[in-house]
Amino acid sequence: MSMENAAEVLIVGAGPTGLSLAITLRRYGIPVRIVDRAAQPSTVSKALALWSASLEALQGMGVVDQFVAEGQRLNALCVGDGDRRLATLAVGEGIDSPFPFPLLLPQSRTEQLLTAQLTALGVVIERNVELVSLAQDASGVTASLRHADGRDEVVRTKYLAGCDGARSAVRQALEIPFEGYTEPQTFLLADVRIDGGDLDHRSIYLWWHNGGTVALFPFGDDVWRVFSMRGGDAANGDEPATLEEMQLSVDRFGPRGLRLSDPSWLSIFRINERLAARYRVGRCFLAGDAAHIHSPAGGQGMNTGIQDAVNLGWKLAYTLNGVGNSELLLDSYEAERRPIARAVVEAAAQKQHLAFGANKLTSMVRNMAVSIFGNIPAVHRKLQVELSETEFVYRDGPLVALGDGKGGGKRTDVGTRAREAAIVDESTGKNASLWPYLSAPRHSLLIFEDEGRPISLHEVAQDAGDRMQILHLNRRRDPNGEVRHRYRLHGPGWVLVRPDQVVATRGIGTDFSALHSYAAEVLRPRPQA
Numbered sequence: 164m165s166m167e168n169a170a171e172v173l174i175v176g177a178g179p180t181g182l183s184l185a186i187t188l189r190r191y192g193i194p195v196r197i198v199d200r201a202a203q204p205s206t207v208s209k210a211l212a213l214w215s216a217s218l219e220a221l222q223g224m225g226v227v228d229q230f231v232a233e234g235q236r237l238n239a240l241c242v243g244d245g246d247r248r249l250a251t252l253a254v255g256e257g258i259d260s261p262f263p264f265p266l267l268l269p270q271s272r273t274e275q276l277l278t279a280q281l282t283a284l285g286v287v288i289e290r291n292v293e294l295v296s297l298a299q300d301a302s303g304v305t306a307s308l309r310h311a312d313g314r315d316e317v318v319r320t321k322y323l324a325g326c327d328g329a330r331s332a333v334r335q336a337l338e339i340p341f342e343g344y345t346e347p348q349t350f351l352l353a354d355v356r357i358d359g360g361d362l363d364h365r366s367i368y369l370w371w372h373n374g375g376t377v378a379l380f381p382f383g384d385d386v387w388r389v390f391s392m393r394g395g396d397a398a399n400g401d402e403p404a405t406l407e408e409m410q411l412s413v414d415r416f417g418p419r420g421l422r423l424s425d426p427s428w429l430s431i432f433r434i435n436e437r438l439a440a441r442y443r444v445g446r447c448f449l450a451g452d453a454a455h456i457h458s459p460a461g462g463q464g465m466n467t468g469i470q471d472a473v474n475l476g477w478k479l480a481y482t483l484n485g486v487g488n489s490e491l492l493l494d495s496y497e498a499e500r501r502p503i504a505r506a507v508v509e510a511a512a513q514k515q516h517l518a519f520g521a522n523k524l525t526s527m528v529r530n531m532a533v534s535i536f537g538n539i540p541a542v543h544r545k546l547q548v549e550l551s552e553t554e555f556v557y558r559d560g561p562l563v564a565l566g567d568g569k570g571g572g573k574r575t576d577v578g579t580r581a582r583e584a585a586i587v588d589e590s591t592g593k594n595a596s597l598w599p600y601l602s603a604p605r606h607s608l609l610i611f612e613d614e615g616r617p618i619s620l621h622e623v624a625q626d627a628g629d630r631m632q633i634l635h636l637n638r639r640r641d642p643n644g645e646v647r648h649r650y651r652l653h654g655p656g657w658v659l660v661r662p663d664q665v666v667a668t669r670g671i672g673t674d675f676s677a678l679h680s681y682a683a684e685v686l687r688p689r690p691q692a
């Protein structure tokens with residue numbers, strides 16, 4: 164058995180969360196190692212939808228163009244009962260984002276695109292490698308890894324991240340409770356071709372009838388993912404799913420005239436709603452499904468994991484690069500991300516119970532609600548915005564407190580996501596997008612100046628070095644005041660945006676006291692020991 168030096172961060176699990184964390188760390192020059200116990204990437208696609216906040220994060224990883232080119236934009240959610248279509252809800256309405264649409268792309272392809280980016284950044288996934296045990300002390304983590312040939316390797320790393328899914332070996336090794344419950348019902352899943360029924364391949368179908376539910380999700384070329392709840396005597400049974408059982412379910416509960424064929428995946432599953440009691444123990448962290456799992460209603464599991472990774476990634480990178488108050492940065496990860504996961508778990512459970520509630524009263528109330536509310540734009544928008552994860556608010560933790568986050572949680576307050584806006588490129592005079600600028604791996608300071616009164620920030624700029632870029636939004640760059648309006652400033656002021664596109668702190672006029680406090684704790688290099 165040999166003791167070898169690992170990279171500065173060892174990532175266990177090479178799904179979308181682990182890959183996103185590795186890419187984020189590499190953008191700051193951090194050496195990483197990523198291992199996965201599976202011999203091959205998964206070919207089945209558990210997740211299909213990429214929502215707006217994840218697409219924003221993918222721009223920060225330098226890969227969003229490939230996703231937008233390959234993914235299928237979703238048009239609508241169609242809701243019905245038997246022969247009746249109750250409502251068609253346009254998807255994407257009301258989302259305030261440079262990517263105001265959900266994208267359908269199989270998870271297997273998402274992983275391929277992220278893997279290609281990670282390879283370009285010089286990191287190869289080590290497969291058939293399993294975490295056996297871990298121990299930590301004040302200066303690092305010692306992990307025992309078992310390779311496919313039975314060889315044990317003991318590695319030493321500064322930090323370890325468990326991105327290894329619902330049965331996380333890291334979470335178990337840290338003895339972190341996974342609190343929650345398992346729904347008793349058995350659900351059926353099939354990836355199939357569908358003929359008949361005149362379905363639009365850019366819409367989701369949610370159909371109720373006779374006390375049962377069928378959900379249809381399009382992806383790939385002419386493939387549909389079909390969900391249903393197993394009914395009758397076999398309601399809680401563990402027998403394998405068959406195409407015949409799924410066809411029977413669609414005939415009973417789904418839109419009329421659908422013929423299923425060519426199954427590429429048939430499965431049964433039970434829904435778990437669970438949340439890790441802690442996201443951090445010393446130098447070890449949990450992210451993605453290792454930290455939270457829930458109903459697939461809303462398709463947010465993978466999205467929430469990607470955003471965990473981006474939040475944790477820049478904070479770990481600053482810590483390892485000797486910048487900022489490391490305990491403040493690392494403590495802020497759980498404080499910010501765990502309440503978001505709790506809200507997603509609760510909302511997904513509500514959607515799942517509404518969609519798959521089987522009794523007659525539930526279906527009567529549901530049909531009335533859809534008929535009454537189904538065509539009200541405000542209801543559409545609220546659901547879209549919730550799913551998009553663009554309107555979440557970080558209210559807790561030392562980083563928000565440092566930014567003086569006393570706002571009411573309105574967009575562009577401290578702890579909320581930054582906003583896209585059109586700016587003028589001074590070199591070309593043409594309209595440009597603010598978002599790519601905010602997607603750089605550094606803090607972005609937006610300064611809104613009055614003409615003839617340029618603002619000097621010599622001390623803060625010196626502290627921050629290349630970790631902060633400054634954009635002076637004067638009349639040339641923001642001729643109509645659109646950016647100022649989008650950031651809710653009526654006169655001069657400033658907004659500091661974190662590398663994960665969250666507002667760090669902000670101020671009015673030339674009062675930069677909050678900026679100085681933040682820079683001293685987050686952007687200033689630590690004194691060398």
